[in-house]
Amino acid sequence: MITLITYEAGFGQPSFSPFCVKAMWLLQAADAQWQREDSNDPRKFPQAKLPAIRVPEGIIGDSHNIQIYLEERGADFWGAVTDKASGHAFIRMAEEHMYFHLVLDRWANDQLWPIIRENYFAAIPKLLRRPITSSIRKETLRGMKAQGLGRLTPEERLKRIAPDLAAIKARLDAHPYLMGPEISLPDYSVAAMLCAMMATPLPTLLQERITDDPVLSAYAMRVAERMTPA
Known part of the structure; x- marks a missing residue:
């Protein structure tokens, strides 16, 4: 189970941060088993930023690195796109x-x-x-x-x-x-x-x-x- 550490929901969005929302969508698109954990203090995470994911390998921060982690495990976020x-x-x-x-x-x-x-x-x-x-x-x-x-x-x-x-x-x-x-x-x-x-x-x-x-x-x-x- 992947744990997504994210800023909390607000203003009608799943998170205050669009990067956290992007990470949620990546996990959904990858058909990953995941749960969320809200945090308002990014200082203890990589680059002092959110989102981050907690996985068996450790903590992976930044939505781009989350993308790479999921792609290395088989996720395809491009489909038929050639350009x-x-x-x-x-x-x-x-x-x-x-x-x-x-x-x-x-x-x-x-x-x-x-x-x-x-x-x-x-x-x-x-x-x-x-x-x-x-x-x-x-x-x-x-x-x-x-x-x-x-x-x-x-x-x-x-x-x-x-x-x-x-x-x-x-x-x-x-x-x-x-x-x-x-x-x-x-x-x-x-x-x-x-x-x-x-x-x-x-x-x-x-x-x-x-x-x-x-x-x-x-x-x-x-x-x-x-x-x-x-």
């Missing part, structure tokens, strides 16, 4: 660019931050929660400024992510999934990111952009409904 190069590009677009838009949408929004703080960090005693999370928030936003997107306004960020969303929609013109008629690995990354964006608990420019787009929102929900365990 794996484009698929990998979509994964990197979602995880190395779109994700940072999600982070800023939640952490940089002063109206939204109190909701994020009280949900993400509920395990921290209330008297300590504000000072501790204020430091975490400052460090996160400092990192986003160094990355570059943190220097942009919400309007500028929306323009920056627009080509990504257009690329996703272009692939969905002819098929229900990114790489064709069947679900495959890139869908687990891209749809999980779109679902997280739509689930942001207050309206934002990004949240409304995804929710109001019938192609993007329907695609994200289609993947979620198929892959999320009951």
Whole structure:
């Protein structure tokens, strides 16, 4: 039995983290026997990140490493897809660019931050929660400024992510999934990111952009409904 260590469910999603949701979908697609274990403290796991899985070989962290572990044991996340190069590009677009838009949408929004703080960090005693999370928030936003997107306004960020969303929609013109008629690995990354964006608990420019787009929102929900365990 594989134990998936994940951030808890929230905002209508199986986890606050799209990477944890992706890991759940990988386990489902691999037809693995697994159970979840919620944690709000990633510091004791590899790279101080979640998700992670506990398996006989030890603890394996990061959704990509979980993917590799399952593939080495026979899982096939590509099916009939031949254009794996484009698929990998979509994964990197979602995880190395779109994700940072999600982070800023939640952490940089002063109206939204109190909701994020009280949900993400509920395990921290209330008297300590504000000072501790204020430091975490400052460090996160400092990192986003160094990355570059943190220097942009919400309007500028929306323009920056627009080509990504257009690329996703272009692939969905002819098929229900990114790489064709069947679900495959890139869908687990891209749809999980779109679902997280739509689930942001207050309206934002990004949240409304995804929710109001019938192609993007329907695609994200289609993947979620198929892959999320009951």
